[in-house]
Amino acid sequence: MIVAETKPLDEIKALLSDAEKVLVVGCGTCVTVCFAGGSREVAIMGSLLRMAGRMDGHERQVEEVTVQRQCEWEYLDAIAEQVGAVDVVLSLGCGIGVQALAEHFPNAWVVPGLNTKFMGLPLEQGVWAERCAGCGDCLLGLTGGVCPIARCSKQLLNGPCGGSIDGHCEINPEVSCAWQLIYDRLTEKGKLEVLMEIQPPRDWRTARHGGPRTIVREDLRLPEDHQAGQSMKQEA
Amino acid sequence: MNISANGYLSGSNLERVLRAGHFAATGELGPPQSADGSTIREKAQLLKGACDAANITDNQTAIVRMSSVSAGAIALQEGLEPVIQVTCRDRNRLAIQSDILGAYAQGIRNILALSGDHQTFGNHPMAKNVHDIDSIQLVQMIAEMRDKKIFQCGDPFKGQEPCMFVGAAAAPFAHPIDFRPYRLGKKVNAGANFIQTQLIYDIEAFKKYMEKVRALGLHEKTYILAGVGPLKSPAMARYMRESVPGMLIPDEIMNRMTAAGAPWSGKGELTKEDKKARSGAWRETGIKICVELIQQLREIEGVSGVHIMAIEWEEAVRPIAEGAGLLPRPVVEPAAA
């Protein structure tokens, strides 16, 4: 899932500046699961902003709503009226949710209430860890299911570096050394010979380095007249 | 790369000394955190003649310093042969290749390829790092620029290719320790002509490592220079033992360092002179230990030389080399190949 964290309240207040009417929009998917932007956090944010408004002598009208999935336009139509009635939309979705709102409602001013951190998983209650950097050319099949792009501090393909000690990375004893994990996995599975091969330099174009990425699946696309109809609907 | 073939790969002094079968000695020179070239000239004079070549560090410990290529060019003017360190932290494959072209054009003939310490250790922890390629891929890239006359992308050179003597680092005691000889093997297969190890203080542990290295036949495919360095004080030794990954310092050495300062312990508040004398005693012992380590390392089959690291204490290199019987450094004429 996508893991995010709430921005500091002062930063959010600055983003809202002198808005009189604010709509806080939550999302029922990833950020609900990581307790950053679900209906519960939307309610808390709403109360905080109302309270802060009273204390700062700048009372605001704060509305709250949570959509099932902020990153898909079709879920946003239902809140069009509420969005149209406010000065600022404060999204508690991930960065994709914020942009989906801004793209879908070009007349609205949308600001982020969260810092989107990474794609990861909960390790235990209250602890999340990064697992994938979306490099576009997954090599987990070589590394026993441990990602060196997201989890090695130097993104080494031929690790471990000389900083690996007692299972942790040189940068911090709290961070596991991805290459120690890879080594252990491959040893366990009797596949250590994979590590003896030199992995060549990567083609980073599959990652962000080739510019922003788009996927086009011709097999799934609708006939052209339908497409035109759809995009008109989105811009409406 | 077949290093027994006739003709030199780079013709560097370091390569010639090693090829002639001499026990090699390299030093280390840290460029300044300033644009002042005179400190390099001074340090180069301290190292010149005391070693066959000196590593010029590349933003060591992720602290911004004068570039290793520029500092290396200055060292060369002073008559000290540089080994340019290149990390993968600060530059991508385009920048590294262009630096290598420039370095070769300036007369630089040795490179040491490194991953680089993470930037969180240095003075710009907020910086973005690169790691486009890793140290093993870097070794391969430099070797192929020389041997296949191609850029990393595969395009052929249009003119002179850079012929570098390519080195890599080894951390024999980092984890997972069983994999370390194999990782060295990967570096050798990638094309590392010489290897400089992390500082060695634990001779017994290093002997075990070298046994495995020999079993893999790596000592016959590359020149292994064991890393040594003089300890300055018991506090430095303790810090290194506790905080530097893969640094093994036996109790015996710790105790010798502590004993060197014994005459001043229990004396209460030390005067400035006392402190100076104590520091002198520590350093003298540090140099003595270093000399003994070199003598022991020299006896280990497969060790072709030593890499003497005395960063910010370049004065120590000459007495160490002297004490270990490594002076004068051999002169191997290019024509002798």
Ligand code: SF4
């Ligand atoms: S290799 Fe790439 S796609 Fe696979 S987990 Fe790592 S970052 Fe994600």
Ligand code: SF4
């Ligand atoms: S210690 Fe491990 S995780 Fe950290 S940079 Fe080195 S190989 Fe990567």
